[in-house]
Amino acid sequence: MVRLGLSGAALALVLAAPAHADTLQEALTQAYFNNPTLTAARADQRATDENVAIERAAGRPGVTASGSYIEFLKQSSTSFTAPERAFSAGADLSVPIYSGGAVKNAIRAAEVRVGAGQAELRATQSALFRQVVAAYMDVLRNEAILGLTANQVDVLGVNFQATSDRFEIGDLTRTDVAQSQARLALAQADFRGAQANLIGARETYIQLVGEAPTDLQPPPPLPNLPDSVAVAVAIALEENPDLIAARERADAAEIDIDVAGAGRLPRVSLVLGGNYDNYIGTLGGVAAPGGVAVPQTTTAAQAGVQFSIPIFQGGRPAALERQAQARAGAALERIIAAERDVIAQVRAAYASWQASLAIIESSQTAVSAAALSLEGVRAENSIGNRTVLEVLNAEQELLNARVDLVTARRNAYVAGFTLLAAMGQVEARDLGLADEGMLYDPLANYDRVAGKWWGWERGPDPVVESTSTVDVPAATALIGPVDEPESDSIY
Known part of the structure; x- marks a missing residue:
């Protein structure tokens, strides 16, 4: 179980408006409750739940x-008891x-x-969490890279000025100045690219x-x-929601x-029916035998067993069955x-994770070595044993x-x-985003609707649960007190 931990008080803070996702836990929680893709998937699952009640x-x-x-606007000329009007009602x-x-199998x-829909809902949630984690880490990475490139612009700016000063006194050549200027221009371009990347990540x-x-x-x-x-x-083959679905x-x-x-x-069905007819006093004609008038109302009731036996349907049942067999084969x-997809995902993610860990270790060594190398090259340049280009390369x-x-x-x-x-x-x-009672439970809706009989019950009108980002200000590339080595910026 992956538990990143969030207290009930912190959750209440996240759900209050406006919320700021300062931690990964808060970002995941905010997305869990407010992302439209996930809330739409939950609504789709509620629609799937209703299929059980429909089939029942x-x-x-x-x-x-x-x-x-x-x-009756015109009566038959041969009818002596035809009514002028009639009201009829019946129930079956x-x-x-x-x-x-x-029915049973449906x-x-x-x-x-x-159950498949609930697994797919888990998969949608998992995919969203992966996207949020990647976006969170992309922002952190791009902020760090922007800071590094800003610092590089500052360093190269100082180098360019120092190179220009040494050129003025004849200590360096114009080539050295051009090399410093070129590296500064490239660093400024990288800085602009880093700004754009950070804005995109945000x-x-x-x-x-x-x-x-x-x-x-x-x-x-x-x-x-x-x-x-x-x-x-082995775990993925048992627990992956896409495979379960x-x-x-x-x-x-x-x-x-x-x-x-x-x-x-x-x-086979049992049938029961009743009818009531009222001629509203307009049923004319002679009196019935014995002097009794023709009744103006009649009632009737029927009960029985109704059955139908298909004899020939033009091959439709066999075609439907073959079609279902083909679809089952496809499933x-x-x-x-x-x-296969799950196995490939797991193996690729594991390999990427292990490779990234090795790259971290190598990069840490490279950073230490490069810092020491730069210090040495600068010292040797000060006594004329290294060129300006070697300093720039370092x-x-x-x-x-x-x-x-x-x-x-990040990777x-x-x-x-x-x-x-x-x-x-x-x-x-698993991530501990909220107390158990505050999490969305798809079983709760299924248990509520699966056994309902009454056909006049209506659910609540749909409302938007997710939040709009129309009023969220456009992202900028600001990362701290020192963000701009130049006077202008993207925003």
Whole structure:
């Protein structure tokens, strides 16, 4: 279990408006409650839940009522008792007794698809969390790179000025000045690119989280990472939500074969009906035998068993069954496809994680060595044993090593989280985003609607649950008190 930990008080702070995602935990929590992709997926799952009630309704009693009022404008010339007007009402009750297993199996298939939908909801949530973590780390990385490039511009600016001064006294050549100027111009270009990259990362963060990143803190360590790729794959094959959903959908598709086959079997229902007719005193004619007037109202009731036996349907049931079999075969193949995808994701994420850890170690060594090298080259340049170009190269190597280290740290964290996500270990409860009672529970809605009988009940009108980013100010490239070595900026 990956637990990043967030107290109830901190959660209340996150849910209050406006919220600022200063930590990774708060960013994930904000996205969990307010991201439109996730809230839409929850609404889609609630729609899937209703399929169970829809299929159950086909096996429940049905009652229909009908009525009519008729004015007879012209009577038949041979009718002596025809009424001038009539009112009729009737009611019919039908109770399905046997449907060849179609209803029972349709309910089973719908229930299995609810489970598949819940797994897909987990997968959507996991994918969102991966995106949020990547966006969070991208902001941190690009802030660090922007700081490094800003510092590089300042350093090269000082170098250029010093080179120009030494050229004025004849200590260096114009070539040395040109080399320093070229490196300064390239550093300024890199700085502008770093600004644009940071703004893009911050906008992606706003898109996913719904709030602008403010003073992001370093992320917590990722616990419970697997010891080997084999362990990771074994866990993923049991817990990955995409794979679970594929298996559930294949089970539902196999049940659909029985539903299609039921089209060949008889249908049996109990029926009960009643009718009432009122001619509103307009039924004319002679008196009935015995001197009793023709009644102006009549009632009738019927009860019985109704059945139908398909004899020939033009091959439709067989075609439907073959179609269901083909779809079930496709669903089985999708299990293998999902399994392959999961295995590839896990192995690739594990390899990326391990490689990034090795790159971090190498980059740390490179940074230390490059810093020592730069110090030595500068000292040797001061006594004329090194050229200006060698100093510039040493400064660039140090910058490259620092950027590589920042990037490797970002990649290691994202790869580690991606690995845990592929293993199915990054659900909201695993991450400790909120108390159990505050998390969205798809089972609660299913339990609420699956057994309902009443057809006049209406749910609440839909409302937007996620937050808009229209009023969130556009991202800038500001990172601290010293951000701009030049007077102008992107914003």
